[in-house]
Amino acid sequence: MEFYSSHITNLVEQLSRLPGIGVKSAQRLAFYILNMTEDQTIALAEAITSAKKNVHYCKECYTYTDGELCPVCSSPQRNHKQIMVVENPRDLAAYEKTGKYDGVYHVLHGAISPMAGIGPQDIKLAELMTRLQGDISEVIVATNKNLEGDTTATYISKLVKPLGIRVSRIASGVPAGGDLEYIDEVTLYRALEGRTDM
């Protein structure tokens, strides 16, 4: 890419670091960006830096928010005794879209994966246990239906059951191996309705 400009080379390099974007895609994006108006490129750049600057974890559930608490955790309309445990904020968003869940969430930011060297201490599990010292009636484990998600669910179940709190797992309406965020809303809703005790 040195045929034109070090600025383009640098832009392509920066873009190709993003997930799912190879060198060819990065080149396409770079040339597209060069064809945008200057205002548009500034808006894009500012969206990146200001999101990074202003967005942090919700103090309660660890999803992304720009306040101290996320809208779900700060809502008096939600049932704060029911906690749905998800792997990441995208899964939370997927369940929020169903409009059928009125409890709160806990975002683990990952799942236990011995293969990838991710243990219980690498995800927000201690933070979940701290929350369970409050008045909690149920923990719904909505981790993905794959090896890591199931391992994490079993681990959580073993930790939570001794506390006398109901632990449930969303039903297998979610297909095996499926990533929550790509599932349609009806399926997600049915999986919630059909949840079974663990």
Next chain:
Amino acid sequence: MEFYSSHITNLVEQLSRLPGIGVKSAQRLAFYILNMTEDQTIALAEAITSAKKNVHYCKECYTYTDGELCPVCSSPQRNHKQIMVVENPRDLAAYEKTGKYDGVYHVLHGAISPMAGIGPQDIKLAELMTRLQGDISEVIVATNKNLEGDTTATYISKLVKPLGIRVSRIASGVPAGGDLEYIDEVTLYRALEGRTDM
């Protein structure tokens, strides 16, 4: 996406305006960006704005450059009497990678496409004709081997031939319907070697 933060919503919206990036991909990218360090996000944002700010057309061939002339046009090692006409800077880069072409280029920034409402006046054709007033021995038309590229090639041939300048078209080593930028270097080289007069 209003479950977390307007900053995330805005970032997702900005990213999903880029070509080939849908809402799901934009969400993935946004969360990836949030997980980057602040320095990394600043580097990405600055790459975008500084490329847009510093990169412009080469005064001679209209590829992207940050100088007045691109490295090819300013090189005394290149044959400035031989001009290869390409649709965009990515195609120029593809031919430069072969290392087998020592002439210069002319970047049209598009191709004639009556279907898309793109006429000869919408691409850098007048600029090519201006260059041909100098001492030029050959115009090699390396537009894509599809309807628009062939139409453009024929159009250029009709304009250039009356000037007594040789006009050639790269050989059909490039597969029909193929985009130059995805072709391997050997095929590109063979297409150049096998070029025929128009």
